[in-house]
Amino acid sequence: MARLEAAAICTPGLEPVCEAELIALGIKARTVGAGVIECKLTTRELYAANLWSRTASRMLVRVARFRATDFNFLETRAEEIPWENWVGPGIRPEFRVTARKSKLIHTEAIAERLEKIVSPGHGREVARDAPVQPFVVRVDHDLFSISVDASGDSLHQRGWRTETGVAPLRPTMAAALLLSTGWKADTPLLDPFCGSGTIAIEAALMARNLPPGGERDFAFTSWPDFEPGTWGSVKGVAANEAREVDFAIEASDRDSGAVEMTKANAERAGVADLVTASEQVVSHLSGDPGVGLVATNPPYGKRVAGGDLRPLYRRFGAALRERRPQWQLAMVVADPKLAKEADGALRPVGRYGHGGLKVQMLTRQGRAPADRPEQPTTAPDDPPATS
């Protein structure tokens, strides 16, 4: 069967988890650069990757690759591309161009030429506010690589997260945090700084084996060569693979607005019955003598105003040692020194750019009762809100 030349694009740093997810879907995938995983896949696998990848930001399919050093040659080669496969009536092509070390370096002029070639080919003018089909054009040393974006909106836009708080975590990062811990989606999970509920909802989707993209549209469904039968089958398999879950996924936050957002987002994601959201300061964490995973994204101290956050991180660490002594811990933070205030055994698993900040993911394994560290175990009460 003919395979498409494609690429999964992810946040730089997430390549190992993203590549592993694609391989688990049966796709031939290989990281070739920062945030770029090359894939050879069938149409069915392209649809499945869009629906199932929890960490990719978008899926691109290569439509042409050629050298051009002047606009005449660019236009000649662009006219040979079967644009009608991806741009249907009423759809506006949009070209996102980057260029380096090439004769044609003016990205807006390249985009304009390409738009003109695609639109008159369909014998129509398309309204400026028409739905968009994005194309990604990379020009490097005069080599043009043109790809059609199969996803459309970035895949971190899951469809269910219409409400967010002050410093929301991208769902792709939340999923990467969970995947990086080795969590098998088979033990309880808690996010005690849940904000809009991103980590808990991603965890619930993983636990139920529901696809992250089940509540959104994808650009490929508007392609004239779209295969509805194949797509129906991919979605049908997903519906049949959903699992029952017999453990709790807890989300809590000191802010009642955040708790309401978590409930509303969980409802839209179809996991409201699985995610328990409650208003609670972290020092009043409930106890659980069993095992589980605390996965969280506490206030950063950079994006969220709040002065010195060390006491908050210490209270969090003390509450965990006292009330969830055997639980594994995973955090996304901007400042790893702050994370160590909570737990000195945390180890970094990766660094990423997120919303203009550099963030780190850190984890430590769960502890057997005898492994308890010699640190204070009393979690004093939280003072008034600091974030």
Ligand SMILES: C[S@@+](CC[C@H](N)C(=O)[O-])C[C@H]1O[C@@H](n2cnc3c(N)ncnc32)[C@H](O)[C@@H]1O
């Ligand atoms: C960085 S935000 C979490 C964002 C979340 N991951 C999301 O995607 O929406 C940190 C959250 O911690 C909460 N918070 C701050 N201090 C707290 C405390 N002492 N106890 C519980 N929650 C607290 C804030 O209300 C805020 O919602």
